[in-house]
Amino acid sequence: MLQVRNLHVSYGSIAAVRGIDLDIAAGEIVALIGANGAGKTTIARAVAGLLPYRGEITYADRLLKPNSAERNLRLGIALVPEGRGILGSMTVQENLLMGVYTRSDRAQAADDLAEIQGRFPILATRKNTMANLLSGGEQQMLAIARALLSRPKLLLLDEPSLGLAPKMTDTVFEMIAQLRDEGLTVLLVEQKARQALKIAGRAYLMETGRILTSGLASDLVGDQLLSKAFLGGGPLPA
Ligand SMILES: Nc1ncnc2c1ncn2[C@@H]1O[C@H](COP(=O)(O)OP(=O)(O)OP(=O)(O)O)[C@@H](O)[C@H]1O
Ligand SMILES: [Mg+2]
DSSP states (O other): OEEEEEEEEEETTEEEEEEEEEEEOTTOEEEEEEOTTSSHHHHHHHHHTOSOOEEEEEETTEEOOTTOHHHHHHHTEEEEOTTOOOOTTSBHHHHHHHTTTTOSOHHHHHHHHHHHHHHSHHHHHTTTSBGGGSOHHHHHHHHHHHHHTTOOSEEEEEOTTTTOOHHHHHHHHHHHHHHHHTTOEEEEEESOHHHHHHHOSEEEEEETTEEEEEEEHHHHTTOHHHHHHTGGGOOOOO
16 A cells, blocks of 8 residues: 655755655554654654655555645545644634545535544543643544544554553554554554554564664564664663
8 A cells, every 4th residue: 555665854964764665555554663763753744745755655556745745635644643733722623623624525524523423422522622621542532533534544643652641552552453453554653662563463663764674563572673772772662
């Protein structure tokens, strides 16, 4: 579904991503793991079309273009950004409506909105609440729900567990696995390596702009490079 070839992204003189290759097949969860500053967000944003880059990103046999986020969204690529990107001073419902604003199929979009409120009952219960009054976990649900309303085929999740209590992290990860079971393809950017590897089929391990190794998630769990990528051999994040 997605092929990334020789991707380079720089911020001025900082080369954040230096020639990476990455593949995602339809229906799988691929984890992208690495420590702070490795370049994970940069890759997710490049795939979403939010950055200039060099190299090739192909999605569903189409060559994507840098800086073309709206086109990528229409093609079915949705990003749930790091920090969630919801608007705190707007209500839950207003945030959800932002997820359908690009859609021309109004009737279907209304059905999807109702369906999503069935899937996330908390969002229905609290639809008139300001989004910044939700808990961190509820805000993450809202961010994912909003992304789903664009009817994505490929969902890019940038550190969905950030700032969540362990139990809420489990809930969010279970939900991601369920979305995969329903046919969605997922790129899961995470620092919580062990938990990400539990639900991912395959994974890529990054260190300072490069891919250190990749493979089946079940094989990577025991890989020495995994602890090397975090704190030079220190303890792995849960
Ligand atoms: N807007 C920016 N301007 C300049 N440098 C940036 C910018 N965004 C990221 N960088 C740098 O690019 C590198 C990769 O950053 P990126 O955010 O992709 O890493 P990350 O793996 O997502 O890290 P984290 O786990 O902390 O979110 C880092 O060295 C970072 O400082
Ligand atoms: Mg990041």
